[in-house]
Amino acid sequence: NGKLGSKHFLARYGYRHRRTEGDLFQGDTKEMNVQESVNFVFAVDDEKSTCKLPVEMDDVNTTTCNICRMQFDSNEYLRAHLRTPALPDVSYKSCREENPTKEDRNEKCSSLPTTAPSVTAKPNTVPTTTESIDINDATILVEATVEKKYDSKRLKNICRQADFPLSEYIKSKSQCETAIKNGRVFVNRLVAFDTGRFLRENDILTLVKEERNQAAGGSNDQVANASAIKFVQEIASTQTPGLSVVIANKPVGVRCVGSFASSTLEMKTQKHYECSRGVEKLFCRPLTKLDTGCAGLCALAISPEPLEQQADLESLSICYNFTILVHGQVPGTWKDGIYAKVPTKGVRQWKRQKTEDSGADDHDSSITLSTTAIDLDNAIFINSLDVLSISGAEQQDEQCISTLTVSSCHDEGRMANVIPYILRKLGYPVVCDRFAKREYSRLPRKMKNVLKQKICIGLYSLDIEFERVKQTVATEVHKRTQCEFWRHSLEQVEQSKSSLQV
Numbered sequence: 473n474g475k476l477g478s479k480h481f482l483a484r485y486g487y488r489h490r491r492t493e494g495d496l497f498q499g500d501t502k503e504m505n506v507q508e509s510v511n512f513v514f515a516v517d518d519e520k521s522t523c524k525l526p527v528e529m530d531d532v533n534t535t536t537c538n539i540c541r542m543q544f545d546s547n548e549y550l551r552a553h554l555r556t557p558a559l560p561d562v563s564y565k566s567c568r569e570e571n572p573t574k575e576d577r578n579e580k581c582s583s584l585p586t587t588a589p590s591v592t593a594k595p596n597t598v599p600t601t602t603e604s605i606d607i608n609d610a611t612i613l614v615e616a617t618v619e620k621k622y623d624s625k626r627l628k629n630i631c632r633q634a635d636f637p638l639s640e641y642i643k644s645k646s647q648c649e650t651a652i653k654n655g656r657v658f659v660n661r662l663v664a665f666d667t668g669r670f671l672r673e674n675d676i677l678t679l680v681k682e683e684r685n686q687a688a689g690g691s692n693d694q695v696a697n698a699s700a701i702k703f704v705q706e707i708a709s710t711q712t713p714g715l716s717v718v719i720a721n722k723p724v725g726v727r728c729v730g731s732f733a734s735s736t737l738e739m740k741t742q743k744h745y746e747c748s749r750g751v752e753k754l755f756c757r758p759l760t761k762l763d764t765g766c767a768g769l770c771a772l773a774i775s776p777e778p779l780e781q782q783a784d785l786e787s788l789s790i791c792y793n794f795t796i797l798v799h800g801q802v803p804g805t806w807k808d809g810i811y812a813k814v815p816t817k818g819v820r821q822w823k824r825q826k827t828e829d830s831g832a833d834d835h836d837s838s839i840t841l842s843t844t845a846i847d848l849d850n851a852i853f854i855n856s857l858d859v860l861s862i863s864g865a866e867q868q869d870e871q872c873i874s875t876l877t878v879s880s881c882h883d884e885g886r887m888a889n890v891i892p893y894i895l896r897k898l899g900y901p902v903v904c905d906r907f908a909k910r911e912y913s914r915l916p917r918k919m920k921n922v923l924k925q926k927i928c929i930g931l932y933s934l935d936i937e938f939e940r941v942k943q944t945v946a947t948e949v950h951k952r953t954q955c956e957f958w959r960h961s962l963e964q965v966e967q968s969k970s971s972l973q974v
Contacts, residue, residue, distance in 0.1 A: 607658050610680035614638055618675040627652075627659070628667035630677070638679050646733060656680050701726065701740055704769065705945050707938055714776040717759070717788065717938055718745070719945045724767045724926075729758045741772050755779050759790065760931075761885035768794075768931025769947060791848060791935035794878040794891060797928035797953045798900040799911040801872035806856035811846040812839055812894055814882050839897050848881040852891065855879075858955040862916060862962065871914055873903065875955045879935075888929055903928040918965050919958060928953045 535544045537553060544550045616637040622630050628649070631642040642648050649667050651657050657664040658678040659671065671677070700723040709715035722728070722737050730736040734743070742756035757779040760770040771790055773779050855877045862871040878891050892902040901908035903915075904927040912920075930953060933946040951957040 607661055607663075607678065607680060610656075613641060613679045613681050615676065615678045618671045618673055618677060620673045622671065623673040624670055626667070627657070627664060627669045627671055627677075630671055631657075638677060641679055644732070650734065651679065654682065656682060701737065703741075703744065704947060707936065707943075710939060712775070714774075716774045717936070718772045718774055719934065719936075720770050720772060721947050722762070722767060722770055724765055727764045728760060728762050728770055737770060738772065741774070745774050751776065757785075759785075759788070759883070760792070760934075761883065762931055763886055763888035765927065766888035766929060766931065767950070769934050769945060770931075771934060771936065787937075787939060789881065789937040790883065791879055791881050792883075792887065792931055793933035793935065794880075794888070795930055795932050795949050795953045796876045796878060796891070796895070797903045797955070798874050798876055798895055799872070799903060799908060800874065800900045801859050801861070802856050802874045802876065802900055804856075805843070806854060806876070808843070809853055809855045810841045810843055811851050811853055812841050812898075813846065813851050814880070814890060814894075815839075839894055841898075848879065850882060852878050852880040852882070852894065860955040860959050862958075873955060873958065874900070875953060888931070892927070892929065916962065916965075918961060922961070923952060926952065 534547055535550055536542070537544070537550060539554075542553070544553065614637045618630065622633070622636070628645050630636055631638045631648045632644065633639055642651060645667065648657075652664050652667055655663050656679055658680070659669065660676050661678065702721040703718060704721050705719045707717040707719075709717075718741060720737060720741060726740075727733075727736045729738055731739060733739065738756050738758050742754055745756075746752070746754050753776075755775050755778050757773045757775075758770065759773055762768055762770050773785060773788075779785065856874060857877060858875040860873050862873065876895075880887060880891075882890075892905050892907075895902060896905060896907055901911055904912060904923055904925055915923075928950075930950050932949045933944060935942070935944050
């Protein structure tokens with residue numbers, strides 16, 4: 473049924489319970505991978521066979537097979553293909569002896585070509601995001617020989633072993649896959665195409681330096697997310713050379729903090745400014761810990777020195793201004809603004825916090841509002857901007873939505889989770905909050921078709937004070953958080969209905 477995968481008893485020989493469509497198959501490259509599997513080679517016996525090569529193949533300039541129409545780099549590769557049509561065209565010349573020695577392996581590697589023939593991509597190769605790297609022109613970071621204890625182990629497992637030299641640069645399966653896609657991993661001086669390739673004793677594994685144009689490389693999804701990241705503004709320090717505060721606008725799905733993957737905002741920003749400044753190493757420190765599921769502006773610090781030692785960041789102050797669309801008509805007093813304290817118990821994991829006393833939920837249910845100014849380091853300031861009443865044939869009763877701005881200097885993270893929690897306890901849940909499905913079901917169909925279960929909250933403005941200089945960095949507010957947008961859209965729906973009735 474196609475779900476056996478590596479559990480099949482022939483998996484150690486390269487078999488996978490998936491279909492294959494031949495060398496010229498242009499479909500899904502993940503259908504089957506026969507790298508390092510058992511190959512049956514059929515050759516022509518020139519003495520007993522009457523079959524001869526086509527006459528036009530004698531021309532040394534011919535590089536195209538007139539049978540399968542495959543292109544080759546030279547006539548020599550073409551002749552080898554015609555002599556043994558069942559042999560894989562990307563030949564590693566790895567006909568293994570029973571117990572090859574290290575000297576024999578090195579001798580073979582020195583005689584092999586450094587690049588494979590540029591044939592059509594096969595389904596048993598991992599598609600690379602960049603062009604092939606010539607190992608002679610690349611900078612070798614580390615080169616190691618496979619020991620006996622790693623014989624018949626997969627490439628992705630060997631690279632991560634603590635006592636293997638490549639583990640200094642490759643610490644996870646995803647990093648191994650990214651390095652192979654960028655063409656940085658070589659086996660016996662030939663570029664590797666598959667993370668699941670089986671290695672043998674005395675195989676030579678090489679990792680080359682990442683090219684500058686591949687610094688922001690990654691999977692297709694990661695590249696798509698990286699292209700959506702926009703760097704809005706850079707605030708340079710006047711006291712510390714090289715220190716800057718960068719404001720980036722991240723989309724939904726990008727994680728702010730983390731050096732474990734190249735897809736995080738921290739690593740993307742670091743690679744971007746290393747390329748733009750033309751330096752080898754920069755240090756990046758995220759100052760805004762915005763939730764992965766929330767889009768908006770994020771502040772990061774960039775410096776050529778470790779940022780833990782930068783005393784200038786102590787004078788940095790950031791106020792975050794969220795724009796939110798909520799269910800219900802908020803009180804008129806909210807137009808002047810009100811304050812609410814952020815829950816003090818378990819801000820980051822308030823859903824898991826449980827105490828033994830009866831008043832365990834006091835910090836959840838008793839959220840008080842105040843018109844007296846409170847320090848925003850542990851509080852939020854709510855301001856009402858617009859209110860829209862929705863009435864029509866689809867609604868049994870009148871529905872209302874309101875646009876709010878919520879400001880806070882609280883920077884312990886998960887504010888896009890804590891703010892909807894506070895508003896939900898106050899009786900005004902955020903539109904498309906997963907805990908407010910009943911309110912969502914009462915919205916007009918037109919709104920549901922546009923919203924598509926996307927929560928209506930975003931961080932579109934930052935008030936920054938850096939080295940005693942205050943400034944506001946803002947970006948365009950998403951239309952789904954604005955009552956004016958929904959007012960105009962629903963009016964168009966009503967007009968179209970009226971025209972149809974007439």
